[in-house]
Amino acid sequence: xxxxxxxxxxxxxxxxxxxxxxxxxxxxxxxxxxxxxxxxxxxxxxxxxxxxxxxxxxxxxxxxxxxxxxxxxxxxxxxxxxxxxxxxxxxxxxxxxxxxxxxxxxxxxxxxxxxxxxxxxxxxxxxxxxxxxxxxxxxxxxxxxxxxxxxxxxxxxxxxxxxxxxxxxxxxxxxxxxxxxxxxxxxxxxxxxxxxxxxxxxxxxxxxxxxxxxxxxxxxxxxxxxxxxxxxxxxxxxxxxxxxxxxxxxxxxxxxxxxxxxxxxxxxxxxxxxxxxxxxxxxxxxxxxxxxxxxxxxxxxxxxxxxxxxxxxxxxxxxxxxxxxxxxxxxxxxxxxxxxxxxxxxxxxxxxxxxxxxxxxxxxxxxxxxxxxxxxxxxxxxxxxxxxxxxxxxxxxxxxxxxxxxxxxxxxxxxxxxxxxxxxxxxxxxxxxxxxxxxxxxxxxxxxxxxxxxxxxxxxxxxxxxxxxxxxxxxxxxxxxxxxxxxxxxxxxxxxxxxxxxxxxxxxxxxxxxxxxxxxxxxxxxxxxxxxxxxxxxxxxxxxxxxxxxxxxxxxxxxxxxxxxxxxxxxxxxxxxxxxxxxxxxxxxxxxxxxxxxxxxxxxxxxxxxxxxxxxxxxxxxxxxxxxxxxxxxxxxxxxxxxxxxxxxxxxxxxxxxxxxxxxxxxxxxxxxxxxxxxxxxxxxxxxxxxxxxxxxxxxxxxxxxxxxxxxxxxxxxxxxxxxxxxxxxxxxxxxxxxxxxxxxxxxxxxxxxxxxxxxxxxxxxxxxxxxxxxxxxxxxxxxxxxxxxxxxxxxxxxxxxxxxxxxxxxxxxxxxxxxxxxxxxxxxxxxxxxxxxxxxxxxxxxxxxxxxxxxxxxxxxxxxxxxxxxxxxxxxxxxxxxxxxxxxxxxxxxxxxxxxxxxxxxx
Numbered sequence: 001x002x003x004x005x006x007x008x009x010x011x012x013x014x015x016x017x018x019x020x021x022x023x024x025x026x027x028x029x030x031x032x033x034x035x036x037x038x039x040x041x042x043x044x045x046x047x048x049x050x051x052x053x054x055x056x057x058x059x060x061x062x063x064x065x066x067x068x069x070x071x072x073x074x075x076x077x078x079x080x081x082x083x084x085x086x087x088x089x090x091x092x093x094x095x096x097x098x099x100x101x102x103x104x105x106x107x108x109x110x111x112x113x114x115x116x117x118x119x120x121x122x123x124x125x126x127x128x129x130x131x132x133x134x135x136x137x138x139x140x141x142x143x144x145x146x147x148x149x150x151x152x153x154x155x156x157x158x159x160x161x162x163x164x165x166x167x168x169x170x171x172x173x174x175x176x177x178x179x180x181x182x183x184x185x186x187x188x189x190x191x192x193x194x195x196x197x198x199x200x201x202x203x204x205x206x207x208x209x210x211x212x213x214x215x216x217x218x219x220x221x222x223x224x225x226x227x228x229x230x231x232x233x234x235x236x237x238x239x240x241x242x243x244x245x246x247x248x249x250x251x252x253x254x255x256x257x258x259x260x261x262x263x264x265x266x267x268x269x270x271x272x273x274x275x276x277x278x279x280x281x282x283x284x285x286x287x288x289x290x291x292x293x294x295x296x297x298x299x300x301x302x303x304x305x306x307x308x309x310x311x312x313x314x315x316x317x318x319x320x321x322x323x324x325x326x327x328x329x330x331x332x333x334x335x336x337x338x339x340x341x342x343x344x345x346x347x348x349x350x351x352x353x354x355x356x357x358x359x360x361x362x363x364x365x366x367x368x369x370x371x372x373x374x375x376x377x378x379x380x381x382x383x384x385x386x387x388x389x390x391x392x393x394x395x396x397x398x399x400x401x402x403x404x405x406x407x408x409x410x411x412x413x414x415x416x417x418x419x420x421x422x423x424x425x426x427x428x429x430x431x432x433x434x435x436x437x438x439x440x441x442x443x444x445x446x447x448x449x450x451x452x453x454x455x456x457x458x459x460x461x462x463x464x465x466x467x468x469x470x471x472x473x474x475x476x477x478x479x480x481x482x483x484x485x486x487x488x489x490x491x492x493x494x495x496x497x498x499x500x501x502x503x504x505x506x507x508x509x510x511x512x513x514x515x516x517x518x519x520x521x522x523x524x525x526x527x528x529x530x531x532x533x534x535x536x537x538x539x540x541x542x543x544x545x546x547x548x549x550x551x552x553x554x555x556x557x558x559x560x561x562x563x564x565x566x567x568x569x570x571x572x573x574x575x576x577x578x579x580x581x582x583x584x585x586x587x588x589x590x591x592x593x594x595x596x597x598x599x600x601x602x603x604x605x606x607x608x609x610x611x612x613x614x615x616x617x618x619x620x621x622x623x624x625x626x627x628x629x630x631x632x633x634x635x636x637x638x639x640x641x642x643x644x645x646x647x648x649x650x651x652x653x654x655x656x657x658x659x660x661x662x663x664x665x666x667x668x669x670x671x672x673x674x675x676x677x678x679x680x681x682x683x684x685x686x687x688x689x690x691x692x693x694x695x696x697x698x699x700x701x702x703x704x705x706x707x708x709x710x711x712x713x714x715x716x717x718x719x720x721x722x723x724x725x726x727x728x729x730x731x732x733x734x735x736x737x738x739x740x741x742x743x744x745x746x747x748x749x750x751x752x753x754x755x756x757x758x759x760x761x762x763x764x765x766x767x768x769x770x771x772x773x774x775x776x777x778x779x780x781x782x783x784x785x786x787x788x789x790x791x792x793x794x795x796x797x798x799x800x801x802x803x804x805x806x807x808x809x810x811x812x813x814x815x816x817x818x819x820x821x822x823x824x825x826x827x828x829x830x831x832x833x834x835x836x837x838x839x840x841x842x843x844x845x846x847x848x849x850x851x852x853x854x855x856x857x858x859x860x861x862x863x864x865x866x867x868x869x870x871x872x873x874x875x876x877x878x879x880x881x882x883x884x885x886x887x888x889x890x891x892x893x894x895x896x897x898x899x900x901x902x903x904x905x906x907x908x
Contacts, residue, residue: 007154007211008191009184015154015209021138023156025122034136041135041151041213043220055098073273088741119143119150120413122207137210143195144205144391144414145446146647146671152217153195153208155179159444160204163195168219174202188218204446205391247709254716261723271729292701295752299697307664307681308690315659315676319694321640321768322566322659325687326630328644329572329582331416331663332684334548338420341512342545344503345378346496347485353424358394358410360426373428378486380430382542385468385517387425387432388441389456392418394426415447417515420546421470437461445531447471450623452573455534457522465522467534472575472621473504473516473543480518483540492540503543508577511585512545555586557685565764566691567639570618571627579620589617598622601629609633627653640768642687644679645671658768661687688761696756698766699831704751705772706781707828711743711821713785714792718817721793728806730796730813732871739814742856743821746849750825754843757830775831784827787890788820795886811861811872812883818857819887822850827891 007015016022026034059068071087117132122140132150135141141153149163155177162174168188177192188196195201195208197217214220255276262272300310310316330336343351343364351371355362364371364379373380392414412419425431438461447454453471460466469476477500482489490496507514518538522529561568570588572579580595589595595618604612613633619626627643631653634641643657646667651674654660662675663682672678679686715736722730731739766774773781796813800806825846829838841847860870867874875883 006184007152008186008194009181010154011181012154012156012179012193012209015211016156019138019209019211021140021209023122023140024125025140026124026136026138028123031123031134031136031139034138035134038136038213038216040133042133043215051098055095117148117150119147135210135213137213139210140207141210142205142207143201145201145203145448147201149195149197149199149201151197151210151214152212154211155193155195155206155208158204158206159441160446161201161206162203164200164202165189165196168196168199177204177206179206203448204444247712251712251716254720258719258723262729265723265726267729271733295697295700295704298753299693302696303677303690303693306689306693307679307683307686308693309664309678309680310676311672311678312676316694316697318640318658318676318768319642319691320698321765321770322642322691322694323639323765324567324569324634324641325561325684325691326569326571326627326634326641326643326657327684327687328646328663329570329574329579330548331646331665331682332644332679333554333570333586334550334582336416336548336665336682338416338513338546338548340420340424340544340546342507343379343382343424344507344543344545345382345486346483346500346540346542348378351379353427355423355427358412358419358423360394360410360423362427364424364428371428373430376486378484378542379428381484381519382517382544383425383428383430384435384439385470385519385541386421386544387430388435388439388458389454389468389470389517390418390421391415392422394419394422416548417513417546421515421544424544443529445534451475453535455531457529457534463524465524465526465529467520467522467529467538469518469520469535469538470515473500473514474575476516476518476538477501477540479535479538480540481537484519489539500540500543504575505577507543507545508575509581510545510547511578511581512547513574513578515544515546517541517544550582550586551683551685553683553685557688558586558588560688560761564688564691564761566688568617569630571622571630572618572620573622574620576618576620579618583618593617595620598626601626610636613637624650624653628656631656640765642677642691644684644687645675646682647671650674692756692761695760695763695766699756699760700752700754702772702777702831703754703828704748706777706831707751707821707825708744708748710781710784710788710824710828713782714788714820715739715817717786717789718792718796718813721789722796725793725797727797727800730793731810731817734870735810735814735872738857738860738870739817739821742818742853743825746852747822747825747846750843750846750849751828753845754829755838757833757838759832777831780831784824784890788817788824791820791886791890792817795883807871808873811875812879814872815857815861815875815880815883816887818853819883820890822853823888823891825850827894 010018059065118129119132119135120127120142121130121135122128122142127142135151139151140156141150143149143153155161156179158177158179161177163177164174175189175192177195179193181193182191194211195206196219197212198219212218212220259272259276263269296316299316303310303316327333337357339356339358340353342353345351349366352365353362354365371379373383392412394410394412396410422431440459441456442459442465443457445455451471452475453469455467455469458466458468469479477497480492483492483496484490504514518540520534520536520538522533558568568588570579570583574582576595576597580589580593583589583593583595584591594616596612596616598619598621601609601612601619601622609629610633613630614637619630622630624645624647627645627650631641631643635656635658640659641657642659642661643653644661644663645651645654646663650671654662654671654674659677660675661677661679662671664672664678664680665682667675667678667682677687677690718730719736722728792813795816796809799812800809803809826840829843829846860866861872861874
């Protein structure tokens with residue numbers, strides 16, 4: 001096997017010879033050998049940061065730098081114990097940050113595996129699905145509309161194939177491709193016999209052989225243009241980083257005031273400086289950025305478990321703000337398992353079809369009796385059109401590679417509507433294999449969402465050429481001049497048009513999706529035909545009525561949207577009657593609600609469109625540009641919009657929406673790349689689950705901000721109040737540092753994995769620009785911080801007053817401060833529910849964290865060596881009772897208030 005630069009100039013048969021392959025594909029063993037030789041089909045990535053560099057990066061944070069300076073000064077002053085404790089705390093925080101970042105890198109790699117693009121290849125004469133990176137030179141690849149070209153390919157076969165090569169050549173218009181070789185010196189942009197990695201199939205389908213992979217491809221030579229953008233912090237992380245700097249300066253100012261106040265009162269300057277440093281260490285929430293990152297990363301992992309793959313981290317935050325979800329119908333609100341239920345032929349009774357899904361077991365019946373195909377030429381012709389004007393495949397179960405799998409006994413490749421047509425054909429005995437001996441497909445005009453139809457050019461065994469067409473009934477009917485009644489072709493008069501339209505409406509009212517079939521005889525002597533030639537003056541053949549049943553879970557998800565203050569909108573290309581029937585069955589609309597069509601949208605002024613978008617719940621027969629208009633109008637009205645999509649033309653709407661949601665199973669690569677979220681199960685209920693997770697993540701971030709800052713306010717206030725009262729320092733510097741280590745780390749992290757409140761989806765969405773301290777959070781932080789400070793100061797003052805033992809008073813204050821915070825962490829689990837409502841044992845991580853913190857604190861009271869270091873005393877049971885009563889009193893009062901409110905709500 002050799003590598004050439006002029007694949008485009010060689011006949012495709014010669015290319016196969018050079019690559020030592022054939023149309024049956026490589027043997028699996030040979031493909032594996034070539035993969036080992038050539039390496040994976042991927043661009044070289046920028047060098048990854050080493051773990052050591054990642055660890056050292058943890059010390060670049062402004063808060064950490066302040067603490068390191070404090071450590072250095074403590075060591076210079078000879079206070080090595082304090083310096084060691086500070087450096088231990090800094091190291092623990094750095095280690096936590098390193099572990100999280102290292103795990104995040106591994107999670108990102110796993111996410112790349114999860115979302116790795118896949119491609120259809122032929123190996124061992126069998127068509128299978130493999131990851132793009134497993135492609136090797138010589139592989140036979142099949143591509144269709146919407147696929148991203150996975151490697152450089154020499155075309156073997158093409159059918160109306162066009163590629164968008166703008167990313168590679170700058171050519172703005174799609175390029176028509178063919179298998180014929182071109183001149184050796186042809187420029188890259190004019191090599192019509194080649195497909196290049198990174199470009200997009202915008203139309204048609206084809207087969208090619210891989211000529212180059214990875215860095216050997218054309219795009220590999222300009223890989224710097226395609227390197228992944230660096231991950232940037234989310235808006236929330238940026239806001240919190242800025243907040244952290246403000247907090248640092250405020251804490252430093254307060255600590256400086258405490259130091260000066262103590263020195264003015266005659267305290268030892270060295271002791272006061274160390275106290276100020278320790279207080280700064282305790283007050284600065286150095287763990288805040290790390291815990292935010294942890295919460296976001298955990299949220300991403302949770303979403304993966306509910307089949308929502310986050311591609312852009314800001315989407316995690318934005319999801320919780322969603323006020324509108326614009327959803328496709330087919331496959332998202334419905335099962336995407338189309339089944340033909342009825343067939344209507346002109347001047348004939350309606351035919352019923354038995355059987356479910358894509359299983360070809362079933363039959364076509366008329367008045368309960370099986371229809372014999374040989375006795376019904378109308379049906380035979382209609383099914384022939386349906387089977388040949390079709391790119392789908394229906395296969396009995398084989399193992400499918402990759403993430404997106406189907407669990408049914410029969411699975412499909414391609415469009416579900418086309419698969420349903422193949423299935424009904426098979427039920428009546430009309431298959432591609434059955435027709436192969438008499439009919440040959442020569443060319444194709446592919447379906448797209450603007451044309452709403454597809455046509456193929458076929459030739460029968462007598463040499464007669466035909467155009468077979470299927471598509472939206474209203475579109476095809478406009479292009480038909482005659483109809484076939486089973487014996488002859490008749491002029492399509494207004495009364496028959498009316499009859500066809502009435503039948504369409506009748507089918508649609510039963511929630512059936514209606515598809516029409518038509519044909520046209522073409523001149524034998526002519527070899528090439530334009531789309532207009534093939535699709536003008538056609539003969540109407542019949543209607544197929546098929547159903548895609550609603551997903552059972554979609555109805556419940558829509559109810560959840562209603563209670564959560566989220567407006568759900570269905571946007572579909574289906575007929576208005578069908579869309580309305582599905583919408584009513586799902587409970588999305590009532591019987592009197594209007595369904596607005598794309599045609600009606602086209603006739604609306606901007607003001608009318610704005611009013612319609614504000615009130616309508618179902619838009620039918622829309623094109624992708626209508627989706628974009630709807631998103632813009634919703635955003636203009638102040639909504640935060642999530643928009644689903646799967647096609648190439650959906651990309652602008654997905655990018656315009658606040659949250660673009662692509663389909664993992666049925667979506668094109670273009671749609672996935674334009675989206676912030678990918679649904680691996682294409683299910684509307686998954687979007688709602690993702691919104692729930694987004695809200696939960698934001699709630700958890702607010703929980704530990706509330707906890708950390710309230711505790712820090714309490715620590716600052718404890719020292720400040722006692723200094724104002726002209727009393728000794730209530731805590732030794734090393735004790736202040738130990739409080740910080742015991743209470744700020746594990747409990748705060750455990751809040752980041754807390755289960756969401758039960759009423760989470762009963763609340764209205766938060767505003768997208770809402771500050772972190774909105775909805776009374778700052779008031780709660782200050783109130784509890786003041787309570788903690790007053791309680792601890794009072795404990796120190798009263799103990800010193802009654803016992804005149806400074807070490808005991810400091811130990812009592814030390815214990816009170818720690819347990820005020822450990823009790824408070826349970827209050828922070830919800831802003832609306834009490835401990836009883838949340839359940840004491842519903843967060844085992846928090847119980848574990850509090851237990852570890854408790855043991856760490858008790859160790860400095862009851863282990864003699866630590867007791868000596870921390871200058872504490874062992875408390876008696878009576879003293880413990882006083883400490884626990886005082887430190888638990890704020891939580892008890894808050895809990896009683898919530899219990900009363902809870903009981904009041906239950907009585908209502």
